[in-house]
Amino acid sequence: MVVRVNPAADLLDKDAEPFVEVDPTGRYGRYSDLLGAGATKKVYRAFDQEKGIEVAWNQVKLRGFDDNESMLDRFFAEVRLLGSLKHDNIISFYNWWTDEKNSKLNFITEVCTSGSLRDYRKKHRHVSLKALKKWSRQILRGLEYLHTHEPCIIHRDLNCANVFMNGNSGQVKIGDFGLAATVGENHVAHTILGTPEYMAPELYEEEYTEMVDIYAFGLCLLEIMTMEIPYMECTSITKIYKTVTSGVKPLAMEKVKDPEVKAFIDKCLGKPRARPSASELLQDPFFDGLDDDQ
Template sequence: MPSVNPDPLDKDSEPFVETDPTGRYGRYSELLGSGAVKKVYRAFDQEEGIEVAWNQVKLKNFTYDPAMVDRLYSEVRLLRSLTNQNIITLYSVWRDEEHNTLNFITEVCTSGNLREYRKKHKQVSMKALKKWSRQILKGLNYLHLHDPCIIHRDLNCSNVFVNGNTGQVKIGDLGLAATVGKNHSAHSILGTPEFMAPELYDENYTELVDIYSFGMCVLEMVTVEIPYSECDSVAKIYKKVCSGVRPQALNKVKDPEVKAFIERCLAQPRARPSAAELLKDPFFDEIDDDENNDTDCS
């Protein structure tokens, strides 16, 4: 293993702030993103010679909930077993007892998240948006058919990542993912309010909450507007969602086919289709023949 301490006289070299216990991965100081409990840093895999993302969760946020820490750790470990080209790959995970952090190394996408990418590129064809949507669905289908079933629970455009040079998109940020048993139901409220299905608030839901969130993602992709941006508080969003009031952004969708597809995703749980069913929707017919970079659904 090469030395992780660069020559101090080498001005072109970038020093690592810290390395993982094996010495394989080195973290730089550059922050790629941050959330309520997690920070993501640029890092380097010395063995493969590639840049990666170093995700760090401060466990002090869960000091009084050791069960949550254990669950978080076990669920992140489970993600190591996932192999799908539309899911961000997890390479390594470990707990740092000294600094009270949970760390995990994931692949990094060259163009950042879909929300920022879409804002940056305003002129995008409906065909391209459908290609992105289809890849997200393929990732969801993989998670939902996994044994045990995995519910993402926090799907939104900031948790979908893009390789802009290939047009490939991948679902990431599975930190809130829940594994569920045979009945496919979960019971805790987590997520991003604008993208949360009404039944999530009732604390009794299935993987179909991800389909609702996916519908909101499609809406954001089409309108370049976060759903319910007309609301100035979480309470107002909650009230509208639970009352079945659609976000104003939906009125901006002029294409009836696109609007109908989004509405199908936002339907009541009983009428909401699965990811597998949506992949067969005529909405995707025009892109079936010319797709070559995301044909694998395994």
């Protein structure tokens, strides 16, 4: 059953936190609080009145992209892709619609209570190696689901700002699929996209596979271990490109004192054909002795 609400009545109720807008069904109400913002998308705190839970209201301004068919395709591809994914370590998708009057694409997703993994790690500096391993294992489980999906899905923008935390349960979820690609049987993609610090060397060569996500995962693990964004020593995107394509590891690697952790990260940062798959990494002795967090 869908709960119908009267937004005008809600605005008149002085004891209620007023919604800025509601979706066409009246089920979801958006608050003014901004949870995050990018170049084309803003994410607001919202409420699902039927389930009584907070959700994320993602809003993309379509005005200005009328002549950019590839960008419009990418926006709608993200929505269609999210709607097809169901996994404990992938952000859940609930609904979407277009607001033609205001030229906006809106979609509702799960909200993680503690924000991004990057912010969560900065807030909690004293974390055991066991907990860090459990976080990274959940990221790998999400990647395994994407990479073994039919068709295969390459995230292409995996980094600690696009991985989210439910701090009360320790649950980790991959989000922000705006740059994701579905690929055919050969698993090869060609477009140069991503966050420069996390982009695998082969991404710049415009021919790569899902192994670029494994490389990015290795750098995610490096970041949560050191609390330092990889390649901070590079002062420009050009310098990052030159450093990465010449095979130089980030200086943050020198801060990893545990040889087991360093060796595991090194596996992820190897040459594309030498990198283990997400499924293989999940079987690595690195995770031995952890209790199950599913």
